[in-house]
Amino acid sequence: MNTDTTRLASKLIPALAALAHQTASAVPAQLAANRSSVSFNHTGITAISIVCVLLLYQFWRFYQRAQRREADIRLQLWRQANYDYLTQLPNRYLLQKCLEEAIADCQQSQQPLGLLLIDLDGFKDVNDIAGHAVGDRLLQNAALRIQSCARSGNTTAKLGGDEFVVVIPKPRDIQVLHEIGAKIVETIRSPFYIEDNQYFVTASIGIAVFPDHSKSGEELMMFADQALYAAKRAGKNQYQFFTQTMQREIRDRISLTNDLRSAVANGELHLVYQPIYQLHDLRLIKAEALIRWQHPTRGAIAPDVFIPLAEESGVIIEIGKWIFDEVLRDLSAIDLLRLQGTQISLNISPVQFAHPQHLMAFIKRLQRSNIPCERFCFEITEGLLLEPSRVTQDTLKSVKQAGIKLSIDDFGTGYSALGYLKKYQIDYVKIDKSFIKNLEVDNYDFILCRSIIQMAHELNIKLIAEGVENARQESILKVINCDFIQGFLHGRPTMFSSLLEQVYQQAAHQRGHSLLSNETKH
Numbered sequence: 001m002n003t004d005t006t007r008l009a010s011k012l013i014p015a016l017a018a019l020a021h022q023t024a025s026a027v028p029a030q031l032a033a034n035r036s037s038v039s040f041n042h043t044g045i046t047a048i049s050i051v052c053v054l055l056l057y058q059f060w061r062f063y064q065r066a067q068r069r070e071a072d073i074r075l076q077l078w079r080q081a082n083y084d085y086l087t088q089l090p091n092r093y094l095l096q097k098c099l100e101e102a103i104a105d106c107q108q109s110q111q112p113l114g115l116l117l118i119d120l121d122g123f124k125d126v127n128d129i130a131g132h133a134v135g136d137r138l139l140q141n142a143a144l145r146i147q148s149c150a151r152s153g154n155t156t157a158k159l160g161g162d163e164f165v166v167v168i169p170k171p172r173d174i175q176v177l178h179e180i181g182a183k184i185v186e187t188i189r190s191p192f193y194i195e196d197n198q199y200f201v202t203a204s205i206g207i208a209v210f211p212d213h214s215k216s217g218e219e220l221m222m223f224a225d226q227a228l229y230a231a232k233r234a235g236k237n238q239y240q241f242f243t244q245t246m247q248r249e250i251r252d253r254i255s256l257t258n259d260l261r262s263a264v265a266n267g268e269l270h271l272v273y274q275p276i277y278q279l280h281d282l283r284l285i286k287a288e289a290l291i292r293w294q295h296p297t298r299g300a301i302a303p304d305v306f307i308p309l310a311e312e313s314g315v316i317i318e319i320g321k322w323i324f325d326e327v328l329r330d331l332s333a334i335d336l337l338r339l340q341g342t343q344i345s346l347n348i349s350p351v352q353f354a355h356p357q358h359l360m361a362f363i364k365r366l367q368r369s370n371i372p373c374e375r376f377c378f379e380i381t382e383g384l385l386l387e388p389s390r391v392t393q394d395t396l397k398s399v400k401q402a403g404i405k406l407s408i409d410d411f412g413t414g415y416s417a418l419g420y421l422k423k424y425q426i427d428y429v430k431i432d433k434s435f436i437k438n439l440e441v442d443n444y445d446f447i448l449c450r451s452i453i454q455m456a457h458e459l460n461i462k463l464i465a466e467g468v469e470n471a472r473q474e475s476i477l478k479v480i481n482c483d484f485i486q487g488f489l490h491g492r493p494t495m496f497s498s499l500l501e502q503v504y505q506q507a508a509h510q511r512g513h514s515l516l517s518n519e520t521k522h
Contacts, residue, residue, distance in 0.1 A: 084158040086136055087143035095157035095165055099217040102155070102169040103210055113210040114168040114177040117224035118146060118184060121202040121236040123162040128387055130199065137194045138201065149183040165221075174209070181205050181239035189237065204231040205239035213242050226250050257309045259295065264322045268294055271326050273499045275491035276345070276464060276484050279477060284506050285484065286377070286464075288345040289327055290493050291319065307349075316349045317358065324362040330496045331371055338500055340507050345377040345407060350384045356395040363402045373403035377428065381409055385420035400425050407464070411452065422459050429456050433467025433487070439476055450480040457481070 082094035090098060099115070106113045120142060127135035139162065146164050147156045155167040166184075171177055188203035206228030208220045223242040229250070231240040263269050269291060276286035293301040310316040327344060352359055366373050378399060384392065385408075399406065407428035408421070421429070431452060435445045453463050465477050468487030477485060491502070 084160075087140055087158050089143055089147075089164070090155065090157040092157070092159050095155070095159070095167070096217065098155050098157070099167055099220075102167055103215070103217055103220075106169055106210060107215070109170070111170040112174075112212070113220075114171050114180075115208050115210070115220045115224050116166040116168070116177070116181060116184070116239075117159075117206045117208075117221065117228050118164040118166070119204050119228055119232070120162040120188065121204055121232070123201050125387070126199050126201060130194075130197070134194050134197075134199065138192050138199055141192055141194070142188060142201070145187045146184055149180055149187055151180070165224075177207055177209070177241075178239075181207055185237060185239055202237035204228055204236045206231060206242065207239060208242045223247070253309060256298075256301070256306065257313050257315070260293070260306055260309055260313070260315055263293055263295075264318055266296070268296065269319070269322065270294070271323065271330070271496070272493035273344075273496055274486060274493040275499065275502060276486045277490055279474070279482055279485050282490065283510075284342060284491070284502055286343045286345055287499055288347075288379070288486065289323065290347075291323060292493075311349050311351050314351065316351050317355055320349065320352045321358045324358065324365075328362075328365065328369070328371070331375075332369070334500065336371065336375075338504065339375075340503050341375075342499075342503055343375055343377055343405070345379050347409065348378045348380055350381065350392075353380075353384060353392045353395050354389070356391065359395060360398065363398065363404070367402065374405070377405035377407050379407045379409040379430070382411065385424060396424055410466075421456070421461060426459075426461055428462050428464055428484075430464045430466050430486075431482075436465050436467045436473055436477075436487075439473050441476060441479075446476065446480070449477075449482075453480055453482055 082091060083089065084091045102113055120139075123135065123138070126138055139158075142162075143156070143158065143164065146166065150156050150166045150168070153169070155165075157165045157167070159165055166180065168177060168180065184205060185203050188201060191198040191200055206224040206226065208214065208223040208227060210220055213223050214220050223246075226246045227240045227242040230246050231238050234240065272290050272292055273287040274290055275284045276288060277283060278285045291303060291307075293303075293306050295301050307316070310319055323346060327346065331339075331344075348359070363373065366376070388396070396406070405427040406424065407430060408426055409430050410432040411429045420426075429452065431449055435449055437445075439445050439449065449465070456463050462483040464484040464486055465473075465482050466486050468474055468477065468485040468489050470489060473487075474485060474489060494502075
Protein backbone atom coordinates (compact mmCIF):
# COMPACT_ATOMS: atom_id res chain seq x y z
CA MET A 1 0.00 0.00 0.00
CA ASN A 2 1.31 3.46 -0.84
CA THR A 3 2.00 6.29 1.62
CA ASP A 4 -1.29 8.14 0.94
CA THR A 5 -3.35 5.07 1.82
CA THR A 6 -1.36 4.55 5.02
CA ARG A 7 -1.88 8.18 6.01
CA LEU A 8 -5.65 7.90 5.30
CA ALA A 9 -5.92 4.74 7.36
CA SER A 10 -4.10 6.34 10.29
CA LYS A 11 -6.74 9.12 10.33
CA LEU A 12 -9.92 7.11 9.60
CA ILE A 13 -9.42 4.26 12.05
CA PRO A 14 -9.20 6.53 15.17
CA ALA A 15 -12.11 8.65 13.80
CA LEU A 16 -14.39 5.62 13.39
CA ALA A 17 -13.45 4.40 16.87
CA ALA A 18 -14.26 7.80 18.35
CA LEU A 19 -17.60 7.91 16.50
CA ALA A 20 -18.58 4.53 17.88
CA HIS A 21 -17.58 5.58 21.38
CA GLN A 22 -19.52 8.88 21.16
CA THR A 23 -22.61 7.08 19.86
CA ALA A 24 -22.51 4.52 22.64
CA SER A 25 -22.02 7.14 25.42
CA ALA A 26 -24.49 9.74 24.07
CA VAL A 27 -27.47 7.39 23.95
CA PRO A 28 -27.64 6.58 27.74
CA ALA A 29 -27.39 10.33 28.61
CA GLN A 30 -30.29 11.13 26.28
CA LEU A 31 -32.31 8.33 27.85
CA ALA A 32 -31.76 9.75 31.35
CA ALA A 33 -32.96 13.22 30.29
CA ASN A 34 -36.09 11.98 28.55
CA ARG A 35 -36.86 8.88 30.61
CA SER A 36 -40.32 10.10 31.51
CA SER A 37 -41.48 11.20 28.07
CA VAL A 38 -39.68 9.11 25.40
CA SER A 39 -39.43 5.37 24.96
CA PHE A 40 -35.90 4.70 23.73
CA ASN A 41 -35.53 2.35 20.81
CA HIS A 42 -32.92 -0.13 22.00
CA THR A 43 -32.88 -1.90 18.63
CA GLY A 44 -31.76 1.28 16.80
CA ILE A 45 -28.92 1.89 19.22
CA THR A 46 -27.68 -1.66 18.81
CA ALA A 47 -27.85 -1.42 15.00
CA ILE A 48 -25.80 1.77 14.92
CA SER A 49 -23.15 0.24 17.12
CA ILE A 50 -22.96 -2.92 15.00
CA VAL A 51 -22.64 -0.90 11.77
CA CYS A 52 -19.79 1.12 13.24
CA VAL A 53 -17.99 -2.01 14.39
CA LEU A 54 -18.47 -3.70 10.99
CA LEU A 55 -17.15 -0.67 9.13
CA LEU A 56 -14.16 -0.58 11.42
CA TYR A 57 -13.53 -4.31 10.90
CA GLN A 58 -13.87 -4.13 7.10
CA PHE A 59 -11.51 -1.20 6.86
CA TRP A 60 -9.02 -3.00 9.07
CA ARG A 61 -9.11 -6.03 6.73
CA PHE A 62 -8.62 -3.74 3.74
CA TYR A 63 -5.67 -2.15 5.51
CA GLN A 64 -4.10 -5.58 6.24
CA ARG A 65 -4.53 -6.75 2.59
CA ALA A 66 -2.98 -3.53 1.30
CA GLN A 67 -0.05 -4.03 3.65
CA ARG A 68 0.46 -7.58 2.38
CA ARG A 69 0.24 -6.43 -1.27
CA GLU A 70 2.82 -3.75 -0.58
CA ALA A 71 5.13 -6.32 1.02
CA ASP A 72 4.65 -8.69 -1.97
CA ILE A 73 5.42 -5.89 -4.43
CA ARG A 74 8.51 -4.91 -2.49
CA LEU A 75 9.67 -8.54 -2.45
CA GLN A 76 9.00 -8.87 -6.19
CA LEU A 77 10.94 -5.70 -6.96
CA TRP A 78 13.79 -6.88 -4.75
CA ARG A 79 13.92 -10.24 -6.55
CA GLN A 80 13.85 -8.54 -9.94
CA ALA A 81 16.77 -6.36 -8.87
CA ASN A 82 18.78 -9.22 -7.37
CA TYR A 83 17.90 -12.39 -9.31
CA ASP A 84 18.12 -13.46 -12.95
CA TYR A 85 14.57 -13.79 -14.29
CA LEU A 86 15.40 -16.82 -16.47
CA THR A 87 17.35 -19.09 -14.10
CA GLN A 88 16.25 -17.55 -10.77
CA LEU A 89 19.91 -17.44 -9.74
CA PRO A 90 21.47 -14.42 -8.02
CA ASN A 91 22.51 -11.82 -10.60
CA ARG A 92 25.67 -9.73 -10.81
CA TYR A 93 24.44 -7.18 -8.25
CA LEU A 94 23.57 -9.74 -5.55
CA LEU A 95 26.68 -11.79 -6.37
CA GLN A 96 28.84 -8.78 -5.58
CA LYS A 97 27.25 -8.44 -2.13
CA CYS A 98 27.47 -12.19 -1.44
CA LEU A 99 31.09 -12.30 -2.56
CA GLU A 100 32.07 -9.37 -0.34
CA GLU A 101 30.38 -10.98 2.67
CA ALA A 102 32.00 -14.36 1.95
CA ILE A 103 35.45 -12.78 1.59
CA ALA A 104 35.01 -10.87 4.87
CA ASP A 105 34.00 -14.11 6.62
CA CYS A 106 36.95 -16.05 5.15
CA GLN A 107 39.33 -13.23 6.02
CA GLN A 108 38.17 -13.29 9.64
CA SER A 109 38.52 -17.09 9.88
CA GLN A 110 41.74 -17.03 7.80
CA GLN A 111 40.40 -19.58 5.35
CA PRO A 112 40.52 -19.60 1.51
CA LEU A 113 37.75 -18.96 -1.00
CA GLY A 114 37.45 -20.16 -4.58
CA LEU A 115 35.71 -18.33 -7.44
CA LEU A 116 34.80 -20.16 -10.65
CA LEU A 117 33.82 -18.15 -13.74
CA ILE A 118 32.02 -20.36 -16.29
CA ASP A 119 31.29 -19.63 -19.95
CA LEU A 120 29.32 -21.91 -22.27
CA ASP A 121 31.25 -22.65 -25.47
CA GLY A 122 29.05 -22.88 -28.56
CA PHE A 123 25.96 -21.40 -26.94
CA LYS A 124 25.75 -18.63 -29.56
CA ASP A 125 25.54 -21.26 -32.31
CA VAL A 126 22.62 -22.96 -30.56
CA ASN A 127 20.90 -19.60 -30.08
CA ASP A 128 21.42 -18.58 -33.70
CA ILE A 129 20.42 -21.90 -35.24
CA ALA A 130 17.68 -23.19 -32.93
CA GLY A 131 16.29 -19.85 -31.72
CA HIS A 132 16.18 -17.94 -28.45
CA ALA A 133 13.44 -20.10 -26.92
CA VAL A 134 15.65 -23.19 -27.13
CA GLY A 135 18.62 -21.11 -25.98
CA ASP A 136 16.69 -20.02 -22.88
CA ARG A 137 15.76 -23.61 -22.07
CA LEU A 138 19.37 -24.66 -22.45
CA LEU A 139 20.50 -21.90 -20.06
CA GLN A 140 17.94 -23.01 -17.48
CA ASN A 141 19.12 -26.62 -17.73
CA ALA A 142 22.77 -25.58 -17.61
CA ALA A 143 22.06 -23.55 -14.45
CA LEU A 144 20.54 -26.63 -12.78
CA ARG A 145 23.55 -28.75 -13.77
CA ILE A 146 26.02 -26.20 -12.41
CA GLN A 147 24.05 -25.90 -9.16
CA SER A 148 24.10 -29.67 -8.78
CA CYS A 149 27.91 -29.62 -8.97
CA ALA A 150 28.27 -26.84 -6.40
CA ARG A 151 28.06 -28.09 -2.83
CA SER A 152 25.74 -26.87 -0.09
CA GLY A 153 26.73 -23.43 1.18
CA ASN A 154 28.22 -22.35 -2.14
CA THR A 155 26.71 -19.52 -4.20
CA THR A 156 25.83 -20.05 -7.86
CA ALA A 157 25.03 -16.88 -9.81
CA LYS A 158 24.39 -15.84 -13.41
CA LEU A 159 26.35 -12.85 -14.68
CA GLY A 160 24.43 -12.39 -17.91
CA GLY A 161 24.42 -13.96 -21.34
CA ASP A 162 25.87 -17.46 -20.94
CA GLU A 163 28.24 -16.74 -18.04
CA PHE A 164 27.87 -18.21 -14.54
CA VAL A 165 29.83 -17.85 -11.29
CA VAL A 166 30.25 -20.28 -8.40
CA VAL A 167 31.63 -18.93 -5.10
CA ILE A 168 33.11 -21.63 -2.85
CA PRO A 169 33.93 -20.31 0.63
CA LYS A 170 36.20 -22.28 2.95
CA PRO A 171 36.99 -25.28 0.72
CA ARG A 172 38.71 -28.15 2.51
CA ASP A 173 41.72 -27.79 0.21
CA ILE A 174 42.58 -26.71 -3.35
CA GLN A 175 41.66 -30.18 -4.61
CA VAL A 176 37.99 -29.37 -3.95
CA LEU A 177 38.17 -26.61 -6.58
CA HIS A 178 39.75 -29.03 -9.06
CA GLU A 179 36.98 -31.55 -8.41
CA ILE A 180 34.15 -29.05 -8.83
CA GLY A 181 35.73 -27.55 -11.96
CA ALA A 182 36.16 -30.99 -13.54
CA LYS A 183 32.62 -32.01 -12.54
CA ILE A 184 31.07 -28.92 -14.16
CA VAL A 185 33.05 -29.48 -17.37
CA GLU A 186 31.91 -33.09 -17.48
CA THR A 187 28.22 -32.44 -16.79
CA ILE A 188 27.92 -29.57 -19.28
CA ARG A 189 29.52 -31.73 -21.98
CA SER A 190 26.58 -34.18 -21.87
CA PRO A 191 23.87 -33.51 -24.48
CA PHE A 192 20.92 -31.26 -23.66
CA TYR A 193 17.57 -32.74 -24.71
CA ILE A 194 15.13 -29.97 -25.65
CA GLU A 195 11.95 -30.48 -27.70
CA ASP A 196 13.04 -33.94 -28.91
CA ASN A 197 16.38 -32.59 -30.15
CA GLN A 198 19.93 -32.88 -28.85
CA TYR A 199 22.10 -29.80 -28.37
CA PHE A 200 25.75 -29.74 -27.40
CA VAL A 201 27.77 -27.07 -25.62
CA THR A 202 30.88 -27.23 -23.48
CA ALA A 203 32.14 -25.21 -20.54
CA SER A 204 35.33 -23.18 -20.20
CA ILE A 205 36.13 -22.25 -16.60
CA GLY A 206 38.55 -19.79 -15.02
CA ILE A 207 39.37 -20.19 -11.32
CA ALA A 208 40.84 -17.62 -8.91
CA VAL A 209 41.55 -18.14 -5.19
CA PHE A 210 41.37 -15.82 -2.17
CA PRO A 211 43.81 -14.81 -0.69
CA ASP A 212 46.45 -16.47 -2.91
CA HIS A 213 45.62 -14.42 -6.00
CA SER A 214 43.90 -11.40 -4.46
CA LYS A 215 42.02 -10.18 -1.39
CA SER A 216 39.63 -8.10 -3.51
CA GLY A 217 36.41 -9.50 -4.93
CA GLU A 218 36.70 -7.30 -8.01
CA GLU A 219 40.24 -8.52 -8.70
CA LEU A 220 39.23 -12.14 -8.15
CA MET A 221 36.59 -11.74 -10.85
CA MET A 222 39.11 -10.13 -13.19
CA PHE A 223 41.71 -12.87 -12.57
CA ALA A 224 39.11 -15.62 -13.04
CA ASP A 225 38.20 -13.96 -16.34
CA GLN A 226 41.84 -14.06 -17.42
CA ALA A 227 42.02 -17.76 -16.53
CA LEU A 228 38.79 -18.31 -18.48
CA TYR A 229 40.37 -16.64 -21.52
CA ALA A 230 43.38 -18.95 -21.17
CA ALA A 231 41.06 -21.98 -21.04
CA LYS A 232 39.39 -20.88 -24.28
CA ARG A 233 42.73 -20.28 -26.00
CA ALA A 234 43.88 -23.73 -24.93
CA GLY A 235 40.97 -25.35 -26.77
CA LYS A 236 37.90 -24.79 -24.53
CA ASN A 237 36.01 -27.57 -22.69
CA GLN A 238 38.34 -27.32 -19.67
CA TYR A 239 39.17 -25.33 -16.54
CA GLN A 240 42.26 -23.25 -15.80
CA PHE A 241 43.58 -21.70 -12.59
CA PHE A 242 44.83 -18.13 -12.70
CA THR A 243 48.62 -17.68 -12.72
CA GLN A 244 50.86 -14.65 -12.61
CA THR A 245 52.07 -15.59 -16.09
CA MET A 246 48.52 -15.08 -17.37
CA GLN A 247 48.45 -11.65 -15.81
CA ARG A 248 51.69 -10.69 -17.55
CA GLU A 249 50.34 -11.99 -20.87
CA ILE A 250 47.08 -10.06 -20.46
CA ARG A 251 48.94 -6.87 -19.59
CA ASP A 252 51.17 -7.39 -22.61
CA ARG A 253 48.14 -7.92 -24.86
CA ILE A 254 46.48 -4.79 -23.52
CA SER A 255 49.66 -2.77 -24.02
CA LEU A 256 50.15 -4.11 -27.55
CA THR A 257 46.50 -3.45 -28.43
CA ASN A 258 46.81 0.15 -27.22
CA ASP A 259 49.96 0.58 -29.32
CA LEU A 260 48.17 -0.92 -32.31
CA ARG A 261 45.43 1.71 -32.06
CA SER A 262 47.98 4.42 -32.91
CA ALA A 263 50.09 2.36 -35.36
CA VAL A 264 48.26 3.67 -38.44
CA ALA A 265 48.54 7.31 -37.39
CA ASN A 266 52.21 6.87 -36.44
CA GLY A 267 53.12 5.34 -39.81
CA GLU A 268 54.30 2.04 -38.30
CA LEU A 269 52.45 -0.20 -40.77
CA HIS A 270 53.50 -1.05 -44.31
CA LEU A 271 52.48 -3.46 -47.07
CA VAL A 272 54.44 -6.16 -48.81
CA TYR A 273 53.30 -8.31 -51.74
CA GLN A 274 53.93 -12.06 -52.08
CA PRO A 275 53.80 -13.47 -55.64
CA ILE A 276 51.49 -16.36 -56.55
CA TYR A 277 52.62 -18.41 -59.54
CA GLN A 278 50.77 -20.50 -62.08
CA LEU A 279 52.21 -23.94 -61.42
CA HIS A 280 52.55 -25.41 -64.91
CA ASP A 281 54.71 -22.57 -66.28
CA LEU A 282 55.62 -20.56 -63.12
CA ARG A 283 54.14 -17.33 -64.48
CA LEU A 284 53.45 -14.66 -61.88
CA ILE A 285 49.64 -14.36 -62.06
CA LYS A 286 48.60 -13.05 -58.66
CA ALA A 287 50.08 -11.33 -55.61
CA GLU A 288 48.81 -11.22 -52.02
CA ALA A 289 49.04 -7.93 -50.13
CA LEU A 290 50.35 -8.62 -46.62
CA ILE A 291 50.51 -6.17 -43.72
CA ARG A 292 53.61 -5.70 -41.56
CA TRP A 293 54.02 -3.82 -38.26
CA GLN A 294 57.34 -2.34 -37.24
CA HIS A 295 56.87 -1.43 -33.56
CA PRO A 296 59.05 1.51 -32.43
CA THR A 297 60.45 -0.37 -29.41
CA ARG A 298 59.56 -4.05 -29.88
CA GLY A 299 60.63 -4.29 -33.50
CA ALA A 300 58.76 -6.39 -36.04
CA ILE A 301 55.51 -7.84 -34.67
CA ALA A 302 54.30 -10.99 -36.45
CA PRO A 303 50.87 -10.74 -38.15
CA ASP A 304 49.59 -13.84 -36.33
CA VAL A 305 50.20 -11.90 -33.10
CA PHE A 306 48.68 -8.52 -33.90
CA ILE A 307 45.89 -9.45 -36.37
CA PRO A 308 43.87 -11.36 -33.70
CA LEU A 309 44.30 -8.36 -31.37
CA ALA A 310 43.07 -6.05 -34.11
CA GLU A 311 39.99 -8.23 -34.68
CA GLU A 312 39.16 -8.53 -30.97
CA SER A 313 39.48 -4.78 -30.40
CA GLY A 314 37.80 -3.71 -33.65
CA VAL A 315 40.94 -1.89 -34.81
CA ILE A 316 40.91 -4.18 -37.86
CA ILE A 317 38.27 -1.94 -39.43
CA GLU A 318 40.60 1.07 -39.38
CA ILE A 319 43.53 -1.09 -40.52
CA GLY A 320 41.42 -2.52 -43.35
CA LYS A 321 40.59 0.98 -44.57
CA TRP A 322 44.31 1.86 -44.45
CA ILE A 323 45.12 -1.25 -46.55
CA PHE A 324 42.55 -0.24 -49.17
CA ASP A 325 44.08 3.25 -49.34
CA GLU A 326 47.63 1.90 -49.63
CA VAL A 327 46.81 -0.60 -52.37
CA LEU A 328 44.99 2.04 -54.41
CA ARG A 329 47.88 4.44 -53.87
CA ASP A 330 50.35 1.81 -55.15
CA LEU A 331 48.23 1.01 -58.21
CA SER A 332 47.40 4.63 -58.99
CA ALA A 333 51.09 5.53 -59.10
CA ILE A 334 51.83 3.25 -62.06
CA ASP A 335 50.59 2.40 -65.51
CA LEU A 336 48.41 -0.67 -64.93
CA LEU A 337 49.78 -2.21 -68.13
CA ARG A 338 53.04 -2.73 -66.27
CA LEU A 339 51.28 -5.25 -64.01
CA GLN A 340 50.46 -7.41 -67.04
CA GLY A 341 47.05 -8.34 -65.60
CA THR A 342 48.42 -9.45 -62.21
CA GLN A 343 45.59 -9.84 -59.70
CA ILE A 344 45.93 -8.42 -56.15
CA SER A 345 44.56 -10.46 -53.23
CA LEU A 346 43.46 -8.74 -50.00
CA ASN A 347 42.69 -10.49 -46.72
CA ILE A 348 39.28 -9.44 -45.38
CA SER A 349 38.34 -10.07 -41.75
CA PRO A 350 34.86 -11.29 -40.70
CA VAL A 351 34.71 -8.11 -38.60
CA GLN A 352 34.94 -6.05 -41.79
CA PHE A 353 32.04 -8.00 -43.27
CA ALA A 354 30.01 -7.30 -40.14
CA HIS A 355 30.69 -3.55 -40.63
CA PRO A 356 30.99 -3.37 -44.43
CA GLN A 357 30.90 0.39 -45.02
CA HIS A 358 34.62 0.56 -45.88
CA LEU A 359 34.35 -2.51 -48.13
CA MET A 360 31.55 -0.89 -50.09
CA ALA A 361 33.39 2.45 -50.22
CA PHE A 362 36.44 0.64 -51.67
CA ILE A 363 34.29 -0.96 -54.38
CA LYS A 364 32.76 2.42 -55.27
CA ARG A 365 36.25 3.97 -55.52
CA LEU A 366 37.29 1.20 -57.89
CA GLN A 367 34.21 1.72 -60.02
CA ARG A 368 34.98 5.44 -60.31
CA SER A 369 38.63 4.80 -61.19
CA ASN A 370 40.31 3.15 -64.17
CA ILE A 371 41.17 0.07 -62.07
CA PRO A 372 38.95 -2.92 -62.98
CA CYS A 373 37.34 -4.70 -60.01
CA GLU A 374 38.37 -7.99 -61.63
CA ARG A 375 41.97 -7.15 -60.72
CA PHE A 376 41.14 -7.80 -57.05
CA CYS A 377 40.43 -10.91 -55.00
CA PHE A 378 39.09 -10.87 -51.43
CA GLU A 379 40.48 -13.68 -49.26
CA ILE A 380 38.00 -14.76 -46.57
CA THR A 381 37.88 -17.51 -43.94
CA GLU A 382 35.68 -20.60 -43.99
CA GLY A 383 33.96 -19.55 -40.78
CA LEU A 384 32.46 -16.51 -42.50
CA LEU A 385 30.32 -18.78 -44.68
CA LEU A 386 28.93 -20.84 -41.78
CA GLU A 387 25.55 -19.34 -40.81
CA PRO A 388 26.42 -15.89 -42.23
CA SER A 389 24.30 -12.93 -41.15
CA ARG A 390 22.03 -11.12 -43.59
CA VAL A 391 24.54 -8.25 -43.71
CA THR A 392 27.34 -10.67 -44.63
CA GLN A 393 25.27 -12.36 -47.32
CA ASP A 394 24.31 -9.03 -48.87
CA THR A 395 27.93 -7.86 -48.80
CA LEU A 396 29.17 -11.07 -50.45
CA LYS A 397 26.54 -10.62 -53.16
CA SER A 398 27.63 -7.01 -53.77
CA VAL A 399 31.28 -8.07 -53.95
CA LYS A 400 30.55 -10.70 -56.60
CA GLN A 401 28.27 -8.38 -58.58
CA ALA A 402 31.08 -5.80 -58.73
CA GLY A 403 33.37 -8.42 -60.32
CA ILE A 404 35.76 -8.92 -57.39
CA LYS A 405 36.92 -12.54 -57.00
CA LEU A 406 36.56 -14.54 -53.77
CA SER A 407 39.11 -16.92 -52.27
CA ILE A 408 38.86 -19.19 -49.19
CA ASP A 409 42.01 -18.80 -47.09
CA ASP A 410 43.56 -21.61 -45.00
CA PHE A 411 41.13 -24.17 -46.40
CA GLY A 412 40.93 -27.40 -44.41
CA THR A 413 41.71 -25.95 -40.97
CA GLY A 414 38.17 -24.80 -40.14
CA TYR A 415 34.68 -25.95 -40.96
CA SER A 416 35.40 -27.02 -44.56
CA ALA A 417 31.84 -26.06 -45.47
CA LEU A 418 31.98 -27.49 -48.99
CA GLY A 419 28.34 -26.71 -49.76
CA TYR A 420 28.99 -23.00 -49.47
CA LEU A 421 31.74 -22.94 -52.10
CA LYS A 422 29.24 -23.09 -54.94
CA LYS A 423 26.51 -21.13 -53.18
CA TYR A 424 28.73 -18.05 -52.82
CA GLN A 425 30.53 -18.52 -56.16
CA ILE A 426 34.01 -19.00 -54.69
CA ASP A 427 36.73 -18.58 -57.32
CA TYR A 428 39.81 -19.86 -55.46
CA VAL A 429 40.60 -22.18 -52.55
CA LYS A 430 43.94 -21.88 -50.76
CA ILE A 431 45.19 -25.15 -49.27
CA ASP A 432 46.64 -24.37 -45.85
CA LYS A 433 50.41 -24.59 -45.51
CA SER A 434 50.08 -27.08 -42.62
CA PHE A 435 49.06 -29.70 -45.23
CA ILE A 436 51.86 -28.74 -47.63
CA LYS A 437 54.62 -28.79 -44.98
CA ASN A 438 54.80 -32.61 -44.70
CA LEU A 439 53.50 -33.42 -48.17
CA GLU A 440 54.81 -36.77 -49.42
CA VAL A 441 53.54 -39.18 -52.05
CA ASP A 442 50.67 -41.30 -50.69
CA ASN A 443 50.77 -39.95 -47.13
CA TYR A 444 47.68 -38.50 -45.40
CA ASP A 445 48.40 -34.93 -46.49
CA PHE A 446 48.87 -36.10 -50.09
CA ILE A 447 45.48 -37.88 -50.06
CA LEU A 448 43.79 -34.87 -48.45
CA CYS A 449 45.28 -32.35 -50.90
CA ARG A 450 44.43 -34.53 -53.90
CA SER A 451 40.83 -34.88 -52.69
CA ILE A 452 40.47 -31.12 -52.15
CA ILE A 453 41.86 -30.41 -55.64
CA GLN A 454 39.60 -32.95 -57.34
CA MET A 455 36.55 -31.65 -55.50
CA ALA A 456 37.35 -28.02 -56.29
CA HIS A 457 37.94 -28.74 -59.96
CA GLU A 458 34.54 -30.44 -60.13
CA LEU A 459 33.09 -27.12 -58.91
CA ASN A 460 35.23 -25.13 -61.39
CA ILE A 461 37.31 -23.64 -58.56
CA LYS A 462 41.06 -22.98 -58.84
CA LEU A 463 43.51 -24.24 -56.19
CA ILE A 464 46.38 -22.34 -54.58
CA ALA A 465 48.88 -24.21 -52.38
CA GLU A 466 50.36 -22.05 -49.62
CA GLY A 467 53.77 -22.48 -48.00
CA VAL A 468 55.59 -24.20 -50.90
CA GLU A 469 59.25 -24.13 -49.85
CA ASN A 470 61.03 -26.89 -51.79
CA ALA A 471 61.10 -28.50 -55.22
CA ARG A 472 59.71 -31.83 -53.96
CA GLN A 473 56.52 -30.16 -52.75
CA GLU A 474 56.24 -28.39 -56.09
CA SER A 475 56.64 -31.60 -58.12
CA ILE A 476 54.05 -33.48 -56.01
CA LEU A 477 51.56 -30.62 -56.45
CA LYS A 478 52.08 -30.82 -60.20
CA VAL A 479 51.25 -34.53 -60.11
CA ILE A 480 47.91 -33.86 -58.39
CA ASN A 481 47.09 -30.96 -60.75
CA CYS A 482 47.25 -27.99 -58.38
CA ASP A 483 46.75 -24.70 -60.24
CA PHE A 484 48.88 -22.16 -58.32
CA ILE A 485 51.62 -22.12 -55.69
CA GLN A 486 52.67 -19.50 -53.17
CA GLY A 487 55.72 -19.72 -50.92
CA PHE A 488 59.39 -19.01 -50.34
CA LEU A 489 60.53 -21.44 -53.06
CA HIS A 490 59.90 -18.89 -55.81
CA GLY A 491 58.84 -15.66 -54.13
CA ARG A 492 59.10 -14.07 -50.70
CA PRO A 493 56.97 -11.08 -49.66
CA THR A 494 58.48 -7.96 -51.21
CA MET A 495 57.85 -4.25 -51.67
CA PHE A 496 55.55 -3.18 -54.50
CA SER A 497 58.43 -1.83 -56.58
CA SER A 498 60.16 -5.23 -56.44
CA LEU A 499 56.94 -6.95 -57.46
CA LEU A 500 56.72 -4.67 -60.49
CA GLU A 501 60.30 -5.52 -61.39
CA GLN A 502 59.52 -9.25 -61.31
CA VAL A 503 56.46 -8.73 -63.53
CA TYR A 504 58.54 -6.61 -65.95
CA GLN A 505 61.35 -9.19 -66.16
CA GLN A 506 58.83 -11.98 -66.70
CA ALA A 507 57.17 -10.03 -69.53
CA ALA A 508 60.56 -9.30 -71.14
CA HIS A 509 61.54 -12.97 -70.91
CA GLN A 510 58.26 -14.03 -72.52
CA ARG A 511 58.73 -11.52 -75.34
CA GLY A 512 62.25 -12.80 -75.96
CA HIS A 513 61.07 -16.39 -75.92
CA SER A 514 58.27 -15.52 -78.37
CA LEU A 515 60.69 -13.82 -80.78
CA LEU A 516 63.06 -16.78 -80.60
CA SER A 517 60.21 -19.19 -81.37
CA ASN A 518 59.17 -17.12 -84.41
CA GLU A 519 62.74 -17.01 -85.76
CA THR A 520 63.06 -20.77 -85.31
CA LYS A 521 59.86 -21.33 -87.27
CA HIS A 522 61.10 -19.16 -90.15
